[in-house]
Amino acid sequence: MEVKGKSVLITGGAGFIGSHLADEALLRGAKRVVLLDNLVNGRMSNIEHLMKRSEIEFIKGDVCDFDLVKKLVANADIILHEAASKLVFSRDRPRLDMETNIIGTFNILEAAKGTDKRIVHASTGSVLGSSISGEMREDHPHNPTTPYGISKGSAERYCQFYYREFGVRVTILRYFHVFGPRQPHDGEAGVVSIFIGKVLQGQPPLIFGNGEQVRCFTYVLDDVAANFLMLAHDETIGHIYNCASRTRMPIKKLAEMVCAKYGPATPLVYGEARPGEMLRPIPDTSKIEALGFRESVTFEQGLEKTHEWVKGVLNAGSAK
16 A cells, blocks of 8 residues: 555554654655554654644544544554553553553454554564574464563454454564664663663663573664555555564673673673563564565664664753
8 A cells, every 4th residue: 555645543653663654654655644642652752853744643542542543543544553562561560561452452453344444563573482493483373471472462363353354454563673763771671772871871781681582683764664565565464474684683792782882891780580581582584575675774783873862862861
């Protein structure tokens, strides 16, 4: 589906990935872009640069509000469903995690039933767990190790059911370890930004566990491009796609690299392993690559862009 001239609804639109999707939708000529966000995880600073655009409408609201979702979906041609609870919060707030990830997704699908709306549902490699050997394809058995993985896996099943039973035009896109500008450096998720933020403030990165856990770092604009790739190919409807870079790196190596580049170098600090943390969530990405998906920004380039963004945020904060 072409984006030009269409109305686009982005749930989680003030979030890290959602705000970049909004940028791209405008670049592609969307006539209207509605950003729905409850601002639990999203930040208005991510979309401040967009708020004077006539095509943009921001709505503070929740995907769990069906009446609101139904109204917004009715007025949209394309729905990019990014709203989700965060993995790191799911053990402490499992009910919020379940409601946002399952009920929120259900509301989108139910509102789109009987229409020709086009949906890209953002999922996660956390539904699969860790690979014991080799790379995990899209049909690999689910083995989640967190409430987040369980709830996002359930959302995937709802998407597949609504496609089979009601013809809802939804594609599932599984993200793996997204990083880049606008990912908070001061939270508990987004290890690249967090490590850079620590080092720039003269603090050592904190590594949970032994640091041998592997991550497939994928620059945010490549995930954005993947969303629009899904929209451009109707044959993706009803399917799941693993979306990840081929950069696979242990957390310890990332910490060493960040310290070396943006130091001063400092001894690494280790903490207790996080419960449920996946050690090797390595996907097979051949399915999305067959559609033409490629890493367009190298890890080193993405790391420097993220560094410049974190440095800018820290400098702005110190100037206040």
